[in-house]
Amino acid sequence: MVSIAGSKKLKRQMAPMFWGISRKNDRFALTVKPGQHPKALAVPTGVFLRDVLKVVRTLREAKSAIYSGRVKVDGVTRKSLHHGIGFMDTVTLEGTGDVFRMVTTESRLLHPVKMDDASDAGKKICKVTSKDTIRGGKTQLGFHDGRSMITDTAVNVGDSCLMQVPEQKILEVIRLDAGALVMVTHGANAGKTGTIDAIKEGTFVLPRMATMTLGDRKIDMPVRLVVAIGTGKPAVQVE
Numbered sequence: 578m579v580s581i582a583g584s585k586k587l588k589r590q591m592a593p594m595f596w597g598i599s600r601k602n603d604r605f606a607l608t609v610k611p612g613q614h615p616k617a618l619a620v621p622t623g624v625f626l627r628d629v630l631k632v633v634r635t636l637r638e639a640k641s642a643i644y645s646g647r648v649k650v651d652g653v654t655r656k657s658l659h660h661g662i663g664f665m666d667t668v669t670l671e672g673t674g675d676v677f678r679m680v681t682t683e684s685r686l687l688h689p690v691k692m693d694d695a696s697d698a699g700k701k702i703c704k705v706t707s708k709d710t711i712r713g714g715k716t717q718l719g720f721h722d723g724r725s726m727i728t729d730t731a732v733n734v735g736d737s738c739l740m741q742v743p744e745q746k747i748l749e750v751i752r753l754d755a756g757a758l759v760m761v762t763h764g765a766n767a768g769k770t771g772t773i774d775a776i777k778e779g780t781f782v783l784p785r786m787a788t789m790t791l792g793d794r795k796i797d798m799p800v801r802l803v804v805a806i807g808t809g810k811p812a813v814q815v816e
Contacts, residue, residue, distance in 0.1 A: 584608060585607070585608060585610075585659065586605040586606065586607065586608055587605065587606050587607065587608035588604065588605060588606075589601075589602075589603060589604065589605065589606045592606050593617060593620075593686070594686075595620070595685045595686040595687050595688070596620055596624055596628060596629070597628050597629055597685075598624060598628045606624065607621045607623045607624050607636075607658055607659060608621065608659060609621050609659060609660075609661040610657065610659035610660065610661070612660060612661045612723065613661060613663065613722045613723035613724070614661045614662075614663030614664070614666075614722060614723065615663075616661070618663055618664065618686070618687070619661030619662055619663040619687075620661070620662050620663075620679075620687060621658060621659050621660065621661060621662075622639075622643055622648060622650070622655060622657065622658055622659070622660045622662060623636060623639045623640070623643065623658035623659070625662050625668070625689075626639045626642060626643070626648070627639050629689060630677070630689060632670065632673075636658075639658065640658065643655070643656055643657070643658060644656055646671070647670060647671040647672055648668065648669070648670060648671070649668070649669040649671065650662060650666055650667070650668055650669075651666055651667055651701060651742040651743055652667075652669070652698065652699060652742045652743035653742075653743050662679055662687075663679060663687065663722060664679055664680070664681065664687065664721065664722070664762065664804075665678065665679065665680070665701055665702050665703065665721075665722065665804075666678070666679045666701070666722065667679075667692070667697075667698045667701060667742070668689070669695075669698050674695060675691060676691070676692040676695050676697065676698040677689035677690060677691055677692065678690050678692060678697075678813070678814065678815065680760070680768075680815045680816070681760060681761070681762050681763075681767050681768045682767075682768040683767065683768035683769060684768070685768075686763075686767065690814065690815065690816055692814055693814060694814070697813055697814055699741055699742060700739060700740070700741065700742070700748070700812070700813050701739075701740045701742050701813070702737050702738070702739055702740070702751070702804065702805075702806055702812060702813055703720035703721060703722060703724060703737065703738050703740050704720060704721040704735070704736075704737050704804045704805070705718055705719070705720060705732055705733065705734050705735065705736050705737065705738065706719050706720060706721050706734065707719035707734065708732070708733065708734050711727070715727050715729075716728060716729065718730075718732065718738075720738070720740075721804075724740075724745065726745055726747075728747065730747050730750060731750070732747075732750050733752075733753075735753040735785070735800050735805075736750055736751060736752050736753050736805060737750075737751040737753070737804060737805040737806065738750055738751070739751065739812045739813070749812065751805040751806065751807060751808065751812060752805065753773070753776065753787070753800060753803075753805045754773065754776060755773055755774060755775055755776070756772065756773065756808060757772070757773045757805045757807075757808055758770060758771075758772055758805070758806055758807045758808060758809065758810065758811065759771060759772070759773055759787070759789065759803040759804060759805050759806060760803065760804050760806050760815065761791075761798065761802055761803055762802060762803065762804055763802045764798075764802055766791060766796070766798070769791050769792075770791075770806070770811075770815075771789045771790050771791035771792070772789060772790050773787050773788070773789045773803075773805075774788045774789060774790060774795070775787075775788045776788075776800070777797070784799040784800070784801065785799065785800045786798065786799060786800065787799075787800050787803055789803070
Protein backbone atom coordinates (compact mmCIF):
# COMPACT_ATOMS: atom_id res chain seq x y z
CA MET A 578 0.00 0.00 0.00
CA VAL A 579 1.31 3.45 -0.92
CA SER A 580 1.97 5.79 2.00
CA ILE A 581 0.50 9.29 1.90
CA ALA A 582 3.20 11.95 2.01
CA GLY A 583 3.66 14.38 4.85
CA SER A 584 4.57 14.31 8.52
CA LYS A 585 2.24 12.56 10.96
CA LYS A 586 2.79 15.02 13.78
CA LEU A 587 2.79 18.73 14.42
CA LYS A 588 4.24 20.88 17.19
CA ARG A 589 1.38 21.93 19.44
CA GLN A 590 2.53 25.56 19.41
CA MET A 591 1.87 25.61 15.64
CA ALA A 592 -1.60 24.04 15.76
CA PRO A 593 -4.57 26.27 14.74
CA MET A 594 -6.37 27.90 17.69
CA PHE A 595 -9.78 26.49 16.70
CA TRP A 596 -8.55 22.96 17.50
CA GLY A 597 -8.88 23.85 21.18
CA ILE A 598 -5.91 21.73 22.30
CA SER A 599 -3.62 22.48 25.25
CA ARG A 600 -0.26 23.95 24.26
CA LYS A 601 2.06 22.85 27.06
CA ASN A 602 1.07 19.32 28.14
CA ASP A 603 2.93 17.59 25.32
CA ARG A 604 5.26 18.66 22.55
CA PHE A 605 3.49 17.19 19.52
CA ALA A 606 -0.06 16.76 18.24
CA LEU A 607 -1.65 14.99 15.27
CA THR A 608 -1.59 16.77 11.94
CA VAL A 609 -3.89 16.83 8.94
CA LYS A 610 -2.76 14.68 6.03
CA PRO A 611 -3.24 15.97 2.44
CA GLY A 612 -6.87 15.59 1.44
CA GLN A 613 -10.07 17.49 0.75
CA HIS A 614 -9.49 20.63 2.82
CA PRO A 615 -6.45 22.92 3.24
CA LYS A 616 -4.32 21.97 6.23
CA ALA A 617 -4.96 25.28 8.02
CA LEU A 618 -8.73 24.98 7.57
CA ALA A 619 -9.32 21.46 8.89
CA VAL A 620 -9.08 19.43 12.09
CA PRO A 621 -7.79 15.83 12.15
CA THR A 622 -10.35 13.19 13.11
CA GLY A 623 -8.39 12.08 16.18
CA VAL A 624 -8.24 15.63 17.56
CA PHE A 625 -11.90 16.15 16.68
CA LEU A 626 -13.01 13.21 18.84
CA ARG A 627 -10.63 13.79 21.75
CA ASP A 628 -10.27 17.58 22.02
CA VAL A 629 -13.24 19.12 20.19
CA LEU A 630 -16.14 16.78 21.04
CA LYS A 631 -14.39 15.18 24.04
CA VAL A 632 -16.25 11.89 23.45
CA VAL A 633 -12.99 10.01 24.11
CA ARG A 634 -10.31 10.72 26.69
CA THR A 635 -7.15 9.45 25.04
CA LEU A 636 -5.69 8.95 21.59
CA ARG A 637 -5.86 5.20 22.16
CA GLU A 638 -9.64 5.41 22.59
CA ALA A 639 -9.85 7.59 19.47
CA LYS A 640 -7.93 4.96 17.50
CA SER A 641 -10.30 2.24 18.67
CA ALA A 642 -13.36 4.21 17.56
CA ILE A 643 -11.92 5.29 14.21
CA TYR A 644 -10.27 2.00 13.21
CA SER A 645 -13.47 0.08 14.00
CA GLY A 646 -15.38 2.24 11.50
CA ARG A 647 -17.56 4.19 13.91
CA VAL A 648 -16.85 7.62 12.37
CA LYS A 649 -18.39 8.72 9.08
CA VAL A 650 -17.59 12.00 7.34
CA ASP A 651 -20.14 13.03 4.70
CA GLY A 652 -21.52 9.50 4.79
CA VAL A 653 -18.16 7.81 4.14
CA THR A 654 -16.41 5.75 6.82
CA ARG A 655 -12.99 7.26 7.56
CA LYS A 656 -10.41 5.04 9.23
CA SER A 657 -7.61 7.56 9.63
CA LEU A 658 -6.64 9.66 12.63
CA HIS A 659 -5.32 12.29 10.23
CA HIS A 660 -8.31 12.76 7.91
CA GLY A 661 -9.12 16.49 7.76
CA ILE A 662 -12.64 17.58 8.75
CA GLY A 663 -13.50 21.01 7.33
CA PHE A 664 -16.20 23.57 6.66
CA MET A 665 -19.72 22.13 6.11
CA ASP A 666 -18.57 18.52 6.63
CA THR A 667 -21.05 16.32 8.49
CA VAL A 668 -19.68 13.84 11.03
CA THR A 669 -21.78 10.84 12.13
CA LEU A 670 -20.83 8.87 15.24
CA GLU A 671 -22.11 5.34 14.74
CA GLY A 672 -23.82 3.81 17.76
CA THR A 673 -24.75 7.14 19.34
CA GLY A 674 -27.02 8.60 16.69
CA ASP A 675 -25.20 11.94 16.98
CA VAL A 676 -24.53 13.97 13.83
CA PHE A 677 -22.46 17.16 13.74
CA ARG A 678 -21.90 19.78 11.05
CA MET A 679 -18.77 21.93 11.01
CA VAL A 680 -19.61 25.62 10.59
CA THR A 681 -17.95 28.97 11.24
CA THR A 682 -19.04 30.87 14.35
CA GLU A 683 -18.14 34.30 15.70
CA SER A 684 -15.67 32.73 18.13
CA ARG A 685 -14.21 29.82 16.14
CA LEU A 686 -13.24 29.20 12.53
CA LEU A 687 -14.67 25.67 12.76
CA HIS A 688 -17.23 24.61 15.34
CA PRO A 689 -19.39 21.44 15.48
CA VAL A 690 -23.15 22.03 15.55
CA LYS A 691 -25.24 19.04 16.65
CA MET A 692 -27.99 18.24 14.17
CA ASP A 693 -31.57 18.05 15.45
CA ASP A 694 -32.55 15.76 12.57
CA ALA A 695 -30.18 12.89 11.76
CA SER A 696 -31.47 12.76 8.16
CA ASP A 697 -29.81 16.14 7.66
CA ALA A 698 -26.48 14.29 7.62
CA GLY A 699 -27.11 13.33 3.99
CA LYS A 700 -27.18 16.97 2.84
CA LYS A 701 -24.25 19.33 2.46
CA ILE A 702 -23.69 22.81 1.05
CA CYS A 703 -20.71 22.96 -1.32
CA LYS A 704 -19.41 26.23 -2.77
CA VAL A 705 -18.43 26.15 -6.44
CA THR A 706 -14.79 27.28 -6.73
CA SER A 707 -14.02 26.35 -10.33
CA LYS A 708 -15.83 25.66 -13.60
CA ASP A 709 -14.09 24.18 -16.65
CA THR A 710 -15.08 22.88 -20.06
CA ILE A 711 -13.51 19.50 -20.74
CA ARG A 712 -13.36 17.09 -23.67
CA GLY A 713 -16.71 16.65 -25.38
CA GLY A 714 -17.94 20.08 -24.35
CA LYS A 715 -18.90 18.85 -20.90
CA THR A 716 -18.72 21.03 -17.79
CA GLN A 717 -16.66 20.05 -14.76
CA LEU A 718 -17.26 21.77 -11.42
CA GLY A 719 -14.84 21.99 -8.50
CA PHE A 720 -16.04 22.61 -4.94
CA HIS A 721 -14.52 24.06 -1.78
CA ASP A 722 -14.10 20.63 -0.17
CA GLY A 723 -12.08 19.13 -3.01
CA ARG A 724 -14.99 17.45 -4.78
CA SER A 725 -15.34 17.61 -8.54
CA MET A 726 -18.12 16.42 -10.81
CA ILE A 727 -19.22 16.51 -14.42
CA THR A 728 -22.73 17.92 -14.77
CA ASP A 729 -25.11 19.76 -17.09
CA THR A 730 -26.53 21.82 -14.21
CA ALA A 731 -26.43 25.58 -14.88
CA VAL A 732 -24.25 27.01 -12.11
CA ASN A 733 -21.58 29.70 -11.82
CA VAL A 734 -18.39 30.05 -9.76
CA GLY A 735 -19.36 31.46 -6.36
CA ASP A 736 -22.77 29.77 -6.28
CA SER A 737 -23.45 26.95 -3.84
CA CYS A 738 -24.95 23.53 -4.43
CA LEU A 739 -27.06 21.62 -1.93
CA MET A 740 -25.53 18.18 -2.36
CA GLN A 741 -26.75 14.71 -1.48
CA VAL A 742 -23.78 12.87 0.03
CA PRO A 743 -22.14 10.45 -0.40
CA GLU A 744 -24.05 9.95 -3.69
CA GLN A 745 -22.80 13.39 -4.83
CA LYS A 746 -26.09 14.45 -6.39
CA ILE A 747 -27.05 18.12 -6.76
CA LEU A 748 -30.44 18.74 -5.10
CA GLU A 749 -30.58 22.52 -5.45
CA VAL A 750 -28.48 25.41 -6.74
CA ILE A 751 -28.20 28.41 -4.40
CA ARG A 752 -27.30 31.46 -6.47
CA LEU A 753 -24.86 34.02 -5.10
CA ASP A 754 -27.09 36.94 -6.04
CA ALA A 755 -29.31 39.60 -4.53
CA GLY A 756 -31.58 38.12 -1.88
CA ALA A 757 -29.32 35.16 -1.06
CA LEU A 758 -28.60 34.34 2.57
CA VAL A 759 -24.85 34.01 3.11
CA MET A 760 -22.45 33.05 5.89
CA VAL A 761 -19.15 34.89 6.34
CA THR A 762 -16.31 32.38 6.65
CA HIS A 763 -13.27 34.59 7.32
CA GLY A 764 -12.35 37.96 8.76
CA ALA A 765 -13.73 40.16 11.53
CA ASN A 766 -17.33 39.19 10.67
CA ALA A 767 -16.67 35.43 10.48
CA GLY A 768 -19.63 33.32 11.57
CA LYS A 769 -22.25 35.99 10.92
CA THR A 770 -25.07 35.55 8.42
CA GLY A 771 -26.62 38.24 6.27
CA THR A 772 -28.51 38.96 3.06
CA ILE A 773 -26.90 40.08 -0.17
CA ASP A 774 -28.25 43.34 -1.60
CA ALA A 775 -26.14 43.44 -4.76
CA ILE A 776 -23.08 41.95 -6.44
CA LYS A 777 -20.43 44.28 -7.88
CA GLU A 778 -18.32 42.80 -10.62
CA GLY A 779 -14.57 43.00 -10.10
CA THR A 780 -11.95 44.87 -12.10
CA PHE A 781 -8.34 44.17 -13.00
CA VAL A 782 -7.19 45.17 -9.51
CA LEU A 783 -10.35 44.81 -7.39
CA PRO A 784 -12.09 41.52 -6.53
CA ARG A 785 -15.76 40.81 -7.06
CA MET A 786 -17.63 42.34 -4.12
CA ALA A 787 -20.92 41.63 -2.35
CA THR A 788 -22.94 44.47 -0.82
CA MET A 789 -24.74 42.85 2.09
CA THR A 790 -26.78 43.54 5.19
CA LEU A 791 -25.41 42.16 8.47
CA GLY A 792 -27.87 42.96 11.25
CA ASP A 793 -28.31 46.75 11.14
CA ARG A 794 -25.15 47.34 9.08
CA LYS A 795 -24.47 47.44 5.35
CA ILE A 796 -20.97 46.41 4.28
CA ASP A 797 -19.03 45.46 1.16
CA MET A 798 -17.09 42.21 1.26
CA PRO A 799 -15.16 40.11 -1.30
CA VAL A 800 -17.33 37.20 -2.44
CA ARG A 801 -14.49 34.77 -1.66
CA LEU A 802 -15.22 35.37 2.05
CA VAL A 803 -18.90 34.36 1.91
CA VAL A 804 -20.83 31.19 1.15
CA ALA A 805 -24.46 31.17 0.00
CA ILE A 806 -26.44 28.94 2.35
CA GLY A 807 -30.03 29.52 1.24
CA THR A 808 -32.73 31.95 0.21
CA GLY A 809 -34.73 33.37 3.09
CA LYS A 810 -33.56 30.62 5.42
CA PRO A 811 -30.61 28.18 5.49
CA ALA A 812 -31.01 25.10 3.30
CA VAL A 813 -29.46 23.02 6.11
CA GLN A 814 -29.09 23.48 9.86
CA VAL A 815 -26.10 25.72 10.64
CA GLU A 816 -26.72 26.64 14.28
